[in-house]
Amino acid sequence: MGPLLSMASAIISLFLLSCFGISSTEAYDALDPIGNITIKWDIMSWTTDGYVATVTIHNFQQYRHIQAPGWQLGWTWAKKEVIWSMLGGQTTEQGDCSRFHGSIPHCCKRDPTIVDLLPGTSYNQQTANCCRGGVLSSWVQDPLNAVSAFQVTVGLAGTTNKTVRLPKNFTLRAPGPGYTCGYPKLVRPTRFVSPDKRRATQAMMTWNVTCTYSQFLAQKTPTCCVSLSSFYNDTVVNCPPCTCGCQHKTTDSGSCIRSDSPHLASVVSHRSKSVNTPLLQCTSHMCPVRVHWHVKLNYKEYWRVKITITNFNYRMNFTQWNLVVQHPNFDNLTQIFSFNYKPLTPYAGLNDTAMLWGVRYYNDLLMEAGPFGNVQSELLFRKDKSSFTFDKGWAFPRRIYFNGDDCVMPPPDAYPWLPNSSQRSVTSTLYAAAMILASGSLLWAYP
Numbered sequence: 491m492g493p494l495l496s497m498a499s500a501i502i503s504l505f506l507l508s509c510f511g512i513s514s515t516e517a518y519d520a521l522d523p524i525g526n527i528t529i530k531w532d533i534m535s536w537t538t539d540g541y542v543a544t545v546t547i548h549n550f551q552q553y554r555h556i557q558a559p560g561w562q563l564g565w566t567w568a569k570k571e572v573i574w575s576m577l578g579g580q581t582t583e584q585g586d587c588s589r590f591h592g593s594i595p596h597c598c599k600r601d602p603t604i605v606d607l608l609p610g611t612s613y614n615q616q617t618a619n620c621c622r623g624g625v626l627s628s629w630v631q632d633p634l635n636a637v638s639a640f641q642v643t644v645g646l647a648g649t650t651n652k653t654v655r656l657p658k659n660f661t662l663r664a665p666g667p668g669y670t671c672g673y674p675k676l677v678r679p680t681r682f683v684s685p686d687k688r689r690a691t692q693a694m695m696t697w698n699v700t701c702t703y704s705q706f707l708a709q710k711t712p713t714c715c716v717s718l719s720s721f722y723n724d725t726v727v728n729c730p731p732c733t734c735g736c737q738h739k740t741t742d743s744g745s746c747i748r749s750d751s752p753h754l755a756s757v758v759s760h761r762s763k764s765v766n767t768p769l770l771q772c773t774s775h776m777c778p779v780r781v782h783w784h785v786k787l788n789y790k791e792y793w794r795v796k797i798t799i800t801n802f803n804y805r806m807n808f809t810q811w812n813l814v815v816q817h818p819n820f821d822n823l824t825q826i827f828s829f830n831y832k833p834l835t836p837y838a839g840l841n842d843t844a845m846l847w848g849v850r851y852y853n854d855l856l857m858e859a860g861p862f863g864n865v866q867s868e869l870l871f872r873k874d875k876s877s878f879t880f881d882k883g884w885a886f887p888r889r890i891y892f893n894g895d896d897c898v899m900p901p902p903d904a905y906p907w908l909p910n911s912s913q914r915s916v917t918s919t920l921y922a923a924a925m926i927l928a929s930g931s932l933l934w935a936y937p
C-alpha cells in the first residue's frame with residue numbers, strides 16, 4: 491500500500507511543480523501559496539529633522555501564527571537615522587547615544603530590533619493594535635488580531651518624499667528563525683477613511699516589505715508527529731521512534747522526564763531555567779506534540795474519525811493552536827464536534843484540506859503536558875462510493891500540520907491493515923466486507 495500513496499503524492503508534487511514553476515528550495519507552502527507577513531510603513535507627518543511613521547505588521551498567513559514571546563522586527567537604517575521616540579513598541583537596546591546632548595533618542599543603533607509592548611501598557615504609550623506582547627493570530631482564526639502596529643518618530647532622516655531613504659535588510663523573528671523578508675517597495679500612499687466614512691486622509695509616503703516563512707529555515711528537527719489506529723485492527727501505529735530526537739542521552743537535548751517520575755512535580759515547578767527550553771515527557775518519539783488519528787466507526791453512509799492532540803512539553807501551553815489536515819474525504823465532511831473548521835482551498839477544485847482549531851474559552855488552549863495536556867474532536871465524513879475504502883490506508887490523513895509545522899507520519903507500509911488485506915483472496919475481501927458491515931449494523935443500533 492505504501493508505494494501507491496507515495497506515488498500519488500509524488501505525482502501531485504510534480505503536477506504542482508510543473509503547473510506553478512515552483513522550486514522546492516524556495517520558501518513556499520503548497521497549502522498557503524500566497525501566505526505572507528506584510529510590514530507596511532506609513533509616513534504620517536514630517537518633523538523638523540525626519541518623520542513620524544506608523545508601522546503595521548499584517549499576518550496574511552492562513553494558519554501560521556506567532557505566539558508568545560512574540561515577534562521581533564529588525565532593519566538597518568540607510569543613513570544615520572535615530573529613533574527619537576516610540577509608541578506601542580520599543581527597541582530592545584538603546585545603543586550608543588553618547589553624541590547627543592539635551593534630548594536623548596530612544597534608540598541610536600544602526601540596526602534596531604523592535605518588540606511589542608505587553609498588555610496592560612499605560613494608555614499614553616499605546617497605539618491602535620499594539621501591546622499584545624507580540625502575539626499575532628493567524629488570518630483564518632482571528633483576523634482582528636492578525637495585525638500589530640507601533641509608531642516611530644525618526645530623526646536625522648529625510649523630510650520629503652524625495653530625501654527619505656528606505657531602511658534595508660528587514661528581519662522578522664518569531665522569535666526564532668523561519669522568516670525571510672524582501673526589499674521594501676514604494677507603494678501607493680495608504681488612504682485612511684474616518685470611522686464615519688465622511689473624510690479620507692492619506693499617508694505622505696508608504697512602503698511595504700513582504701516576509702515569507704520556510705520550515706526549512708526555522709528548524710532542523712521536527713516538532714510534531716502522527717500516530718494512527720483503527721477499529722478494524724488492534725495495532726496502534728505509533729510515531730516513528732526518534733522522530734524529534736532520541737532519549738537516553740545525558741545531554742540536555744535528549745533529556746526528558748518520565749510521567750511517573752517521583753521528581754516530576756518539583757522539576758516541573760522549578761522554572762528558573764529559561765521558559766523556552768522545553769521539558770519533555772519521555773516518549774519513544776520525543777516530539778513535543780503528537781496528533782493521533784483513530785478511524786473510530788463505520789456506518790452505512792458515513793464514517794467517523796477521532797483526532798487527539800497531545801502536548802508532551804511540561805513548559806509550554808499552546809494558545810490558539812491549529813491543525814491543517816489533508817484527506818480526500820474533506821470535501822464531504824458532514825459534521826465536526828468541538829473544533830472550529832474551515833476548508834482551505836489553495837487551488838480551485840481541490841477541497842481536500844481543512845483547517846481545525848479550538849473553540850474559544852473551551853479548548854483553544856492546549857495545556858502543558860499532564861492530565862489536561864490534550865484536546866480532541868470527532869469528524870463525521872459522508873462516504874463517496876466511488877472513492878471510499880478502508881483498504882490501502884485510504885482512511886488515514888495524507889498530511890498534518892500543527893501550528894503550521896509539518897507533523898511526521900509513520901511510513902505508509904506500517905499503517906494498520908484491513909484483516910488479511912495482504913492476501914488478495916476472495917475470502918479475505920469477503921471477510922473484510924462482512925466485518926465492516928457487521929460493525930456498521932452494530933453502530934446503527936448505537937443511539
Ligand SMILES: *[C@@H]1O[C@H](CO)[C@@H](O)[C@H](O)[C@H]1NC(C)=O
Nearest residue numbers: 523524525526527528550700
Ligand atoms: C501577501 O498576502 C496578501 C494577502 O493574501 C496578498 O494580497 C499579497 O499578494 C501577498 N504578497 C506577496 C508578495 O505574495
Ligand SMILES: *[C@@H]1O[C@H](CO)[C@@H](O)[C@H](O)[C@H]1NC(C)=O
Nearest residue numbers: 528529530546548677678698
Ligand atoms: C501593502 O501592504 C498592505 C497591507 O499591509 C496591503 O493592503 C497593500 O495591498 C500592499 N500594497 C502592495 C502594492 O502590495
Ligand SMILES: *[C@@H]1O[C@H](CO)[C@@H](O)[C@H](O)[C@H]1NC(C)=O
Nearest residue numbers: 650651652676679694695696
Ligand atoms: C512625492 O510627492 C510628489 C508630490 O508632492 C508626488 O508627485 C510623488 O509621487 C511622491 N513620490 C512618492 C514616492 O510618493
Ligand SMILES: *[C@@H]1O[C@H](CO)[C@@H](O)[C@H](O)[C@H]1NC(C)=O
Nearest residue numbers: 564565566601658659660661
Ligand atoms: C542584515 O542583517 C543580518 C542579521 O541582522 C546581518 O547578519 C547582515 O549582515 C545584514 N546585512 C546587511 C547588508 O546589513
Ligand SMILES: *[C@@H]1O[C@H](CO)[C@@H](O)[C@H](O)[C@H]1NC(C)=O
Nearest residue numbers: 804805806807808855857858
Ligand atoms: C499553562 O496555563 C495554566 C492555566 O492558565 C497555568 O496554570 C500554567 O502555569 C501554564 N503553564 C505554562 C508552562 O505556562
Ligand SMILES: *[C@@H]1O[C@H](CO)[C@@H](O)[C@H](O)[C@H]1NC(C)=O
Nearest residue numbers: 820821822823824833835841
Ligand atoms: C469544501 O467542502 C466543505 C465540506 O463538505 C464544504 O462545506 C465547502 O463548501 C467546500 N468548499 C468548496 C470551495 O468547495
Ligand SMILES: *[C@@H]1O[C@H](CO)[C@@H](O)[C@H](O)[C@H]1NC(C)=O
Nearest residue numbers: 821822823841872873874875
Ligand atoms: C462529495 O463532495 C463532492 C464535491 O463537493 C460532490 O460532488 C459529491 O457528490 C459528494 N458526495 C457525497 C456522497 O455527498
Ligand SMILES: *[C@@H]1O[C@H](CO)[C@@H](O)[C@H](O)[C@H]1NC(C)=O
Nearest residue numbers: 723725904905906907909910
Ligand atoms: C494490523 O496492521 C498491522 C500493520 O500495522 C499488520 O502487521 C497486522 O497484521 C494487522 N492485523 C491484522 C489482524 O490484520
Ligand SMILES: CC(=O)N[C@H]1CO[C@H](CO)[C@@H](O)[C@@H]1O
Nearest residue numbers: 909910911912913917918921
Ligand atoms: C480472519 C482471518 O482470516 N485471518 C487469517 C489471516 O491470514 C492468516 C494467514 O496469513 C491466517 O492464519 C488467519 O486465520
